[in-house]
Amino acid sequence: MRSLNILIYFLILTISGFSQIEHKKVKAKKGDGIYTLLKRYNKDSPQMHTAFINLNKNNLGENNFLIAGKEYLLPNTKQINNSRNFAIFGEKYASVETKGQDLKGAVFYIVAGHGGPDPGAQGKRDGYTLSEDEYAYDISLRLARELISHGATAYMITRDEDDGIRDQAYLPNDKEETVWKNQKIPYGSNKKLRQRARAVNKLYKSNKGKYQRMMVIHIDSRYKNQRVDIFGYYSSKSTKGKKFTSNLINTVEKKYKKHQPNRGFSGVAKSRDNLYMIKYTDPVTSFLELGNIQNSEDQIRFIKYQNRQAIAEWLTAGCIVDFKANK
Numbered sequence: 001m002r003s004l005n006i007l008i009y010f011l012i013l014t015i016s017g018f019s020q021i022e023h024k025k026v027k028a029k030k031g032d033g034i035y036t037l038l039k040r041y042n043k044d045s046p047q048m049h050t051a052f053i054n055l056n057k058n059n060l061g062e063n064n065f066l067i068a069g070k071e072y073l074l075p076n077t078k079q080i081n082n083s084r085n086f087a088i089f090g091e092k093y094a095s096v097e098t099k100g101q102d103l104k105g106a107v108f109y110i111v112a113g114h115g116g117p118d119p120g121a122q123g124k125r126d127g128y129t130l131s132e133d134e135y136a137y138d139i140s141l142r143l144a145r146e147l148i149s150h151g152a153t154a155y156m157i158t159r160d161e162d163d164g165i166r167d168q169a170y171l172p173n174d175k176e177e178t179v180w181k182n183q184k185i186p187y188g189s190n191k192k193l194r195q196r197a198r199a200v201n202k203l204y205k206s207n208k209g210k211y212q213r214m215m216v217i218h219i220d221s222r223y224k225n226q227r228v229d230i231f232g233y234y235s236s237k238s239t240k241g242k243k244f245t246s247n248l249i250n251t252v253e254k255k256y257k258k259h260q261p262n263r264g265f266s267g268v269a270k271s272r273d274n275l276y277m278i279k280y281t282d283p284v285t286s287f288l289e290l291g292n293i294q295n296s297e298d299q300i301r302f303i304k305y306q307n308r309q310a311i312a313e314w315l316t317a318g319c320i321v322d323f324k325a326n327k
């Protein structure tokens with residue numbers, strides 16, 4: 001019996017040894033900054049710096065200060081070679097590690113709704129104003145990052161060079177967003193939509209022949225006072241759009257059933273042809289309404305960053321289902 005236990009223990013050790021990258025633990029000394037610490041171990045490069053923050057994000061002080069006496073993990077070279085840097089995700093999340101190649105060859109356009117002078121729908125909570133565009137943007141960034149980590153190419157169409165992925169509950173509204181590439185967002189709903197539709201259509205041409213999908217992300221909902229689950233809209237003329245949107249919604253439903261079995265889920269995929277971003281864009285499109293930012297129950301889905309991250313991961317899982325079916 002005892003030897004069996006030892007054998008099992010040994011197997012667990014071996015398996016975890018294979019699947020995980022080993023990280024050396026080091027203690028921060030008084031006055032250490034990240035660079036000083038990395039230099040001590042001959043690891044002071046910008047890539048190591050980003051990887052260090054990524055690896056230790058839960059143990060860093062404000063402004064990424066090191067806490068003296070605390071142990072930190074040192075990034076290793078193998079991990080650095082397996083990741084790429086994207087400044088748009090912000091310092092903490094810039095380094096994207098490759099988790100797999102399930103989406104290799106797929107191209108995604110991610111359009112976070114509103115932005116620039118237009119905050120979209122706004123809700124109130126605890127004395128804060130929640131702006132749709134900021135929360136849609138944070139989820140969009142997380143989605144792009146997940147897609148990239150699975151080998152896809154993902155374009156952030158609405159962008160904010162100052163706001164990376166943010167973990168705080170209340171995201172202040174700003175008007176700095178632009179549209180790919182470096183276009184100032186104009187006033188006026190039609191002008192604004194025409195600008196992003198054109199940006200996408202131009203990229204679509206340059207990626208001709210590839211699997212291409214667009215996701216437009218909103219959190220305002222047509223049902224103003226109700227709590228709503230995730231809805232997906234597609235063009236009634238697009239069989240692929242219907243399939244894509246159903247794959248996204250069905251995957252989200254499965255994930256909810258697994259993680260919150262008693263919750264129930266009322267989200268659906270529906271056709272809707274009168275939306276500008278569905279009508280005037282070339283890629284196969286899914287227009288997603290993630291909830292109602294004015295509804296206090298729905299708000300919990302957005303103010304917790306773990307929930308924003310979960311939505312991004314579940315939509316990515318849906319993209320993988322769709323891409324595999326189209327291969």
Ligand SMILES: [Zn+2]
Nearest residue numbers: 113120218220
């Ligand atoms: Zn909206």
